Amino acid sequence: MGTWWYTACRGGRDVTLSDLDIARARPYPRYLYCRFAILALALAHTQAHDNPFVGDPKAADGGGAVFRQYCVPCHGIYGKGGRGPDLTRGIYTAGDKNSDLFRVISNGVPGTEMAGFASDIREEDIWRVVSYIRSIARRDAAGITGDRANGEMVFWVKGGCGACHAVGTRGGRLGPDLTRTGEQRSRAYLRESVLEPSKDISPGYATITIIKRDGAKLIGVERGFDDFSAQLMDASGNYYSFLKSDVRSANREMHSLMPDNYGSVFNSAEIDDLLAYLMSLRMAEATR
Amino acid sequence: MKVIGPLLAMVLAALAGSTVTEQQLRDAQMDPATWLTYGKNYLGWRYSELTEINTRTVSRLVPRWIFQTGFVGTNETTPLVFGGMMFVTGPSNSAAALDLLTGKQIWGYHKAGPSGLDLCCGQPNRGFAALGDKLFKANIEGTLVSLDARSGGVLWEREVADYKQGFTMTGAPLVVKNKVLVGIAGAEFGTRGFIDAYDAATGERVWRFYTVPAKGEPGGETWEGESWERGGGSTWITGTYDPDLNLVYWGTGNPGPGMDGDGRSGDNLYTCSLVAVDADTGKLRWHYQFTPHDTHDWDAVADPVLIDIVVKRQKIKAVVQANRNGFFYALDRTNGKLLTAAPYTKIDWTTGIGTDSRPVIVSGKEPSEQGTRACPGLGGGHNWSATSYSLDTRLFYFGSTDGCELFYRHKQEFHQGQWFQASTNSSFPDEPSTGAVVAVDPATGKTMWRYEMLERSSAGMLATGGGLVFTGDSQGYLIALDSRTGKPLWHFQTGGKMNAPPITYNLNGKQQVAVAAGASVMTFVLAN
Numbered sequence: 001m002g003t004w005w006y007t008a009c010r011g012g013r014d015v016t017l018s019d020l021d022i023a024r025a026r027p028y029p030r031y032l033y034c035r036f037a038i039l040a041l042a043l044a045h046t047q048a049h050d051n052p053f054v055g056d057p058k059a060a061d062g063g064g065a066v067f068r069q070y071c072v073p074c075h076g077i078y079g080k081g082g083r084g085p086d087l088t089r090g091i092y093t094a095g096d097k098n099s100d101l102f103r104v105i106s107n108g109v110p111g112t113e114m115a116g117f118a119s120d121i122r123e124e125d126i127w128r129v130v131s132y133i134r135s136i137a138r139r140d141a142a143g144i145t146g147d148r149a150n151g152e153m154v155f156w157v158k159g160g161c162g163a164c165h166a167v168g169t170r171g172g173r174l175g176p177d178l179t180r181t182g183e184q185r186s187r188a189y190l191r192e193s194v195l196e197p198s199k200d201i202s203p204g205y206a207t208i209t210i211i212k213r214d215g216a217k218l219i220g221v222e223r224g225f226d227d228f229s230a231q232l233m234d235a236s237g238n239y240y241s242f243l244k245s246d247v248r249s250a251n252r253e254m255h256s257l258m259p260d261n262y263g264s265v266f267n268s269a270e271i272d273d274l275l276a277y278l279m280s281l282r283m284a285e286a287t288r
Numbered sequence: 289m290k291v292i293g294p295l296l297a298m299v300l301a302a303l304a305g306s307t308v309t310e311q312q313l314r315d316a317q318m319d320p321a322t323w324l325t326y327g328k329n330y331l332g333w334r335y336s337e338l339t340e341i342n343t344r345t346v347s348r349l350v351p352r353w354i355f356q357t358g359f360v361g362t363n364e365t366t367p368l369v370f371g372g373m374m375f376v377t378g379p380s381n382s383a384a385a386l387d388l389l390t391g392k393q394i395w396g397y398h399k400a401g402p403s404g405l406d407l408c409c410g411q412p413n414r415g416f417a418a419l420g421d422k423l424f425k426a427n428i429e430g431t432l433v434s435l436d437a438r439s440g441g442v443l444w445e446r447e448v449a450d451y452k453q454g455f456t457m458t459g460a461p462l463v464v465k466n467k468v469l470v471g472i473a474g475a476e477f478g479t480r481g482f483i484d485a486y487d488a489a490t491g492e493r494v495w496r497f498y499t500v501p502a503k504g505e506p507g508g509e510t511w512e513g514e515s516w517e518r519g520g521g522s523t524w525i526t527g528t529y530d531p532d533l534n535l536v537y538w539g540t541g542n543p544g545p546g547m548d549g550d551g552r553s554g555d556n557l558y559t560c561s562l563v564a565v566d567a568d569t570g571k572l573r574w575h576y577q578f579t580p581h582d583t584h585d586w587d588a589v590a591d592p593v594l595i596d597i598v599v600k601r602q603k604i605k606a607v608v609q610a611n612r613n614g615f616f617y618a619l620d621r622t623n624g625k626l627l628t629a630a631p632y633t634k635i636d637w638t639t640g641i642g643t644d645s646r647p648v649i650v651s652g653k654e655p656s657e658q659g660t661r662a663c664p665g666l667g668g669g670h671n672w673s674a675t676s677y678s679l680d681t682r683l684f685y686f687g688s689t690d691g692c693e694l695f696y697r698h699k700q701e702f703h704q705g706q707w708f709q710a711s712t713n714s715s716f717p718d719e720p721s722t723g724a725v726v727a728v729d730p731a732t733g734k735t736m737w738r739y740e741m742l743e744r745s746s747a748g749m750l751a752t753g754g755g756l757v758f759t760g761d762s763q764g765y766l767i768a769l770d771s772r773t774g775k776p777l778w779h780f781q782t783g784g785k786m787n788a789p790p791i792t793y794n795l796n797g798k799q800q801v802a803v804a805a806g807a808s809v810m811t812f813v814l815a816n
Contacts, residue, residue: 058701065700068712069408077659077696077714122406125706200717226763227741228779252742254718 051098051127063132066125070117079136081186083113083200090137093183093282101130112184113203146269151277154270159262167281174221174233175258176202182281190278194271197258207257208232210240211248225252306371306438308418310465314531321794323369326415326460327674328791331594332528334676335751336792340799342754345814346768346778352800353391354810357382359398362787363804364746366415366460366674368423369793374802375437376809377413377460381427385440388795391811395440401428405451406705408476412787414526415460417468419488424468426457432470432486444491448472454479454705460526464536464567467494471523475541475587478518478708481559483527483538485570495570499523499540499558507557515552518702520544521559525589525672530605530621535564535573537594537607537621541587547655547697548583548710555580560588562609564624574624579613580646583654584637584695585666585713586613591675593684597731599627608730610675610686612668613637613647616728630733632670632726633690636663655695655711665693665721666713667744674748674789676757681771683727683736685757689744691721725749725759727774737774748789750801758801760786766803766812784808 053059067079074084081087094104105126108116117126155161162171165178181190192199208230210218218240224231230250231241235257244250259265266274308324316322317329320338328334341349357363361379368375373394377383383397401411405428417424422443423435429451434443448470449455454477462469467485475481481499486492499521501507503514511519520543527538543552543559558572560579565572578588590609597606597618607621614635618628626645638647653662667689675686696711715721723744727736747760756777757769764785768778784806792801801812 058703061701062703062706064698065707065709065711068696068698069707069709072712072714077712120407120410122404124404125406225742227761227765227767228781254720 051102051130052124053127053131054098056131059128059131060135061132062125063128063130064135066121066129067132070121071129074113079133080188082189083185083202085184086186086188087133088136089186093180098127098130098134101133102126105129112180146272146274146276148273148276148280150270151273151275154266154274155277158270159265159274164258173237174235176205178278178281180282182279185278187275187279190275191271194274195260195263197260198255201254201256205256207253207255209249209251209253210242211250213246213248215248219257221257222252225250306373307421308370310419313419313463321369323367323791323793324418325368326366326417326462326526327528327591327593330529330531332591332675332677333593333595333679333751334674334749334789334791335678335680335753337679337753338792338794338799339752339754341752341756341792341801341814343756343770343777346754346756348815349768349778349780349801349812350815351780352811352813354808355384355386355391355393356808357384358807360807362410362412363784363807363809364412364414364458364787365804365809366748366789367791367802367804367809368416368418369791369802370418371437373437374809375416375418375423376804377415377425378804378807379413380411381413381429383413383416383423383425383435383440385437386809388800391809397425397435397440397442399427399433402451405429405456406454406477406707407456408473408707409458412458413460414458417461417463419463419466419468422488424461424463424488426459426461426470428456428458430455430457430472432457432461432468432491434468434488434491446486446491446493448484449474449479452705453477454708457524459524462526462529462536463488464529467567469527469536471525471527471538471589473522473524473541475520475522475544475559476546476707476709477705478520478544478702479522480517480519481521481523481540483523483536483563483565483570497563497565497570497572499561499563500543501557510554510557512551512553518544518708519552519556519559520546521561522587523589524587525591528592528594528607529567530594533605533622534567535621536567537562537564537592539587539589539592539609541589542582542585545700545702545708545710546583546585547695547712548699549581549654553581556582560586560613562588562592562607562619562624564607564621576617576619576624576626576645578609578611578615578617578647582613583697584613584662585709586611586664586668587672588612589672590670590686593675593677594621595677595684595730597627599731606730608677608684610670610684610688610726610728612664612671614664614669615641616684616730616733618730618733628731628733630728630735632728632735633668633688633724634663634692636692655697657697659694659696659714661692662695663692664689665691665715666695670726671746673746673787676749676751676789677730678751678757678771680751680753680755681727682729682731683751683771684730685725685727685749685751685759685771687745687747687749687759688724688726688738689721690724691719692716693721723762725757725769725774727757727771739769739774739776745786747786747803750790750792752792758790758792758803760788760790760803760805762786764805766790766805780812782806782808782810
């Protein structure tokens with residue numbers, strides 16, 4: 001696996017706030033425990049670039065106001081996640097140092113829905129947001145119950161989820177790519193997505209229904225939809241594009257093509273296992 | 289105003305050299321070869337009598353040239369056109385003069401903004417104002433700069449307000465006589481709004497009108513304690529001017545902190561209002577407050593459009609506005625008296641406007657910690673985008689967002705220069721807001737037609753004598769609608785999000801349509 005250093009530096013497990021407290025108590029930053037000089041160099045930069053508001057309780061309040069301005073649509077009003085990760089778990093997949101959070105807020109995370117805010121939020125307020133995110137992290141970080149290995153079987157075999165969803169290079173392309181879903185979505189959101197797939201549709205995954213002039217009907221997943229045209233992909237992966245003026249009707253419905261009966265297909269243990277598997281899907285999985 | 293004859297048009301076109309006179313600004317509606325001020329004329333109509341591009345010919349409309357600005361960001365400019373050039377501003381303190389014939393850049397302007405800018409809404413800019421051979425432009429860090437229209441050289445630059453306190457500037461200035469009027473943004477940072485007038489020649493400040501009165505001044509009693517000091521009332525969209533009354537009309541934004549009204553009990557004058565001020569002195573003549581003690585961020589900054597309407601067989605000098613709170617309003621512009629208030633979108637915060645001209649408030653719509661549903665959402669209704677009045681149809685056109693949102697309130701301590709809204713809004717994923725172009729009869733407030741769009745759009749409106757309304761949608765389409773019916777007649781995918789209003793003008797006797805989309809500015813003409 002290509003990211004052994006990543007795991008080594010993180011102690012091979014998810015980092016919680018208590019880890020961070022321990023890290024702060026260490027005489028040297030966490031990365032000095034890692035083996036690679038290049039990481040040390042990166043850390044030296046980081047050290048010079050740490051949160052100037054550490055220990056300032058007012059910073060978290062100010063950061064909360066900025067957070068509510070910019071971050072709520074994806075991370076929720078209290079940071080508990082939704083379309084974006086749950087930030088109260090104290091688990092930050094793009095790095096757990098203050099400087100990592102600063103970098104992610106500033107520059108975004110390429111390939112995800114996390115945008116960069118460097119041009120919208122000034123530097124000191126980004127640090128305040130970092131303070132706020134630290135302040136809302138629960139110390140009892142929610143443990144993942146369920147058997148990941150069994151969840152993997154549930155996903156690929158019993159659920160047949162791979163017919164539409166990709167993990168890394170494996171699986172279908174009709175539904176959202178789940179390669180990094182464990183770091184992108186909260187557990188509660190993933191549970192909801194499994195049991196009630198239409199409750200919140202990822203942007204671009206609504207259902208498009210085309211009725212052609214000859215009456216033929218075509219249903220697929222949204223690949224584009226605007227005031228004058230519609231693009232879709234059917235269950236077989238075929239791509240179509242229509243001008244609305246050329247068809248009898250073109251409608252987008254904010255419901256998912258994903259079956260909504262997984263609550264009865266899986267028993268509750270299987271759902272927990274499946275969630276354990278989904279929550280384990282992170283960057284490391286992508287490079288396996 | 290009569291439709292001008294072709295001979296007069298030619299004479300006017302010949303007179304329109306590379307400078308802009310005060311008289312030309314007053315007569316701007318008469319010259320179809322130019323676009324001299326933000327709203328096309330002082331009255332803010334954004335209407336052109338040109339008819340070459342019309343309901344029958346618009347299907348032949350094709351691109352003529354495209355200019356790539358090189359500046360990524362929200363492009364909200366209203367181009368100015370005179371002297372053979374088009375003058376456009378862009379995001380991040382950029383601007384350019386373009387050759388009208390080819391779109392080639394003649395000169396460019398860029399000033400790096402200071403680091404550490406705290407902004408509510410990016411670094412857009414909505415355009416130049418012009419007088420003589422000078423252009424005037426707001427820079428994001430709260431300065432007003434004058435450029436030589438022939439070279440782009442900086443003639444003077446003045447600080448209007450301190451960006452470190454949270455002030456920024458995005459609106460197009462308004463030239464009235466020899467003064468340059470500007471508004472300010474920053475109500476989300478606990479600032480105190482104002483309108484300023486500067487001497488066009490020297491950049492010296494001539495007057496300032498504070499949109500929030502101080503303690504002891506008339507209106508100061510509508511603020512609790514010292515809350516007026518950070519009372520908001522931004523003025524971030526350009527006002528209009530009635531030369532006969534010598535009054536400037538300007539809309540004002542929300543009080544601060546936006547979502548938490550507890551520490552600022554009272555009406556909070558003159559926020560969420562329309563103010564009429566004397567153009568020479570900046571003294572308040574009258575005001576009308578649309579949303580007293582606002583807690584939903586329903587700015588009243590939208591274009592105040594000056595038109596004459598007939599009510600009960602009586603011609604009245606009116607000012608109309610599509611307000612963010614969901615109502616279309618018509619006021620008597622000589623005295624601020626309410627003539628008409630009619631909802632144009634779903635509204636649940638009031639049961640209507642009472643006989644005292646104040647909204648009758650529905651209780652329980654205040655923002656709360658757990659979130660309170662209210663309609664319209666935070667952006668309105670109609671927000672800021674340019675509106676249009678057609679002399680052809682006598683209809684008023686504007687964009688609308690139709691939907692509801694959750695409004696939150698969280699206590700927040702004030703720190704100068706920091707975001708101070710005391711919470712936020714969020715939308716309902718399963719109930720997305722939609723967009724529309726709305727055509728209202730200004731005499732009655734009645735909605736005559738709506739053109740529905742999937743999403744809200746910030747592209748403004750342009751109405752023409754050719755029976756068309758040009759606008760854009762959020763997905764990059766420039767659209768021409770039949771101004772009588774709202775039927776879409778033509779569209780073009782510009783390849784960039786549209787946040788700017790189209791304009792039109794004659795070049796060598798041929799009608800052009802120009803608009804900014806994405807990071808470019810493009811023009812259209814009829815194919816031969």
